[in-house]
Amino acid sequence: MTLAIVASRALDGLEAPAVQVEVHLANGLPAFNLVGLADTEVKEARERVRAALAHSGLGFPHNKRITVSLAPADLPKESGRFDLPIALGILAANEQLDAAKLARHEYAGELSLAGELRPVRGAVALAYAARRAGASRSLVLPEGSASQAALVDGVAVYGARHLMDVVSALQPGDDAPPLARAAAPEHPPAPPGPDLRDVRGQAAVKRVLEVAAAGGHSLLMVGAPGTGKSMLAQRLPGLLPPMAEEEALATAAIASLGRNGFDLAQWRQRPVRAPHHSASAAALVGGGSPPRPGEISLAHGGVLFLDELPEFPRHALEALREPLETGQVTLSRAARQATYPARFQLVAAMNPCPCGFLGAPAGHLRACRCTPEQIARYQGRLSGPLLDRIDLQVDVPAIPPAQLMQAPEGEPSAVVAARVAAARERQQARQGCINADLGPAEVPLHCVPDATASTLLQRAAERLGWSGRGLHRTLRVARTLADLAGADTIGMTEMAEALQYRMAVIGH
Incomplete structure (x- = not known):
């Protein structure tokens, strides 16, 4: 046989489209040609494959004209994931492997010059795509990648350490040693994170944090330095319920595309991303060539914490507007x-002004010395459209030292998390998603206030000049408050509290 076809997969964003690695051996001037819109990393596979076959004691057809085609030709291919299928295709075209056994699997893996298999980026995304495609074939991956891909149920994954492990399993006959089936490792429960009971005082802000966790709402905290804004934000992940299977797989698939890959110890843990305020727009939303996910995608299913919000570049913050609305980003x-x-x-x-002490209570050790122009310029770094997309905006007041020292411990995170989980269960049973994910057509169906609450909302929207988006977001927050209270309809109490959280805390 002078032609062999090996199944593999490329990476295209979160997708992993199927790729056929076609290898043809012909007589003529010896050459090794690789075609099919291959990146430089893929073209370098020629030397890695040649050395790996030679070092493993396998025959390389030096006297043949080798043509490797990666189909479809218009799909870009990158990284060294095609080393293994190219090597197997050469051996199969040279009649050194069983073609029937070769066709049962899909292959991906980078080869060292000694023939060892190195992990590939996006292993979870490969298995996730294979399952969506029907999983007609099993996956053969390097051992380090196979343990990650095994997290995806419904796809058979086999791991190998060396090229010879795969070649031995694909030899003709029934006595060939089989490949080892990869299994998802067992993980102990994650250690508890920071507890909400550590935050003394700030009962009103803790209430807002609970509302944000219950409905998945975005939150902006404004206060002087040292009032506990970062401390409160770090405790939000501990209030969120465990991830569902599909949500955890999507998060792991995105993480596997990142530069650092996916850490198995983080399985089923909600991601928490906290980029520095010097991050660029490409770092936040993603970019590069080929496009890589940014911080907002790596935080999918979890929390994105932006401290010192006005210090971020203006164009980087504006890039968040569409993802906040649609839940996805297209690069x-x-x-x-x-x-x-x-x-x-x-x-x-964020701080309320450049020095941070605007609105400090009388008798505070430090008073604001910023001019009105400085304050307006500082707060103006956040545009109105961006603030309009933040559901909850709350002031975090400074607590006098004497009061702070005497304040008792608050509720532990576990108690608050139980209320959050109960509220989210009501939302899932009623509408199949959390309140923050309700679309414009679903808000009138599930966020219905009673007559008095509706009148209050209408008057507040007219007086404050709210947009339609602001009106809908207030209704969703009110629906979350009703879920926390176990109420079927939105009453006056829930609406008044929702309006309080929607009042702008900075000058816009």
Whole structure:
């Protein structure tokens, strides 16, 4: 046989489209040609494959003209994931492997010059895509990647350490040693994170934090330095319920595409991303060539904490507007386009002015010395459209030292998390999603206030000049408050509290 076809997969955003690695051996001037819109990393596979076959004692057809085609030809291919299928295709075309056994699997793996298999990026995304495609074939991956891909149920995954492990399993006959089936490792429960009981005082802000966790709402905290904004934000993940299977798989698949890959110890843990305020727009939303996920996608299913919000570049913050609304981001480049999920919970913190002490109570050790122009310029770094997309905006007041020292411990995170879980269960039973994910057509169906609450909302919206988006977001917050109270309809109490959280705390 002079032609062999090996199944593999590329990476295109979060998708992993199928790729056929076609290898043809022909007589003629010896050559090794690789075609099919291959990146530089893929073209370098020629030397890695040649050395790996030679070092493993396998025959390389030096006297043949080798042509390797990666189909479809218009799909960009990158990284060293095609080393293993190219090597197996050469051996199969040279009649050194059983073609029937070869066709039962899909292969991906980078080869060292000694023939060892190195992990590949996006292993979970590969298995996730294979399952969505029907999983007609099993996956053969490097051992380090196979343990991650095994997290995806419904796909048979086999791991190998060396090229010879795969070649031995694909030899003709029934006595060939089989490949080892990969299994998802067992993980002990994650250690508890920071507890809400550590935060003394700030009962009103803790209430807002509970509301944000219950409905998945975005939150902005404004207060002087040292009032506990960062401390409160760090305790939000401990209030969120465990991740569902599909949500955990999507989060793991995105993490596997990142530069650092997916850490198995983080399985089923909600991601928490806290980029520095010097992060660029590309770092936040994603970018590069090929496009890679940014912080908002790596925070999918979890929390994105932006401390010192006005210090972020203006264009970087404006890039968050569409993902906050749609829950996804599309990165378009000249040659490629990639869409990543970005349904994250935004938690932001900021000072009210450049010095941070605007509105400090009488007798405070430090008073604000900023001019009105400085304050307006500082707060103006946040645009009105961005603030309009933040559901909860709350002031975090400074607590006098004497009162802080005498304040008792608050409720532990476990108690608050139980109320949050009960509220989310009501939302899932009623509408199949959390309140923050309700669309414009669903808000009138599930967020119905009674007559007095509706009148109050209408008057507040008219007086404050709210947009339609602001009106809907207030209704969703009120629906969350009703869920926490166990109420079927939105009453006057829930609506009044929701309006309080919607009042702007900075000058816009």
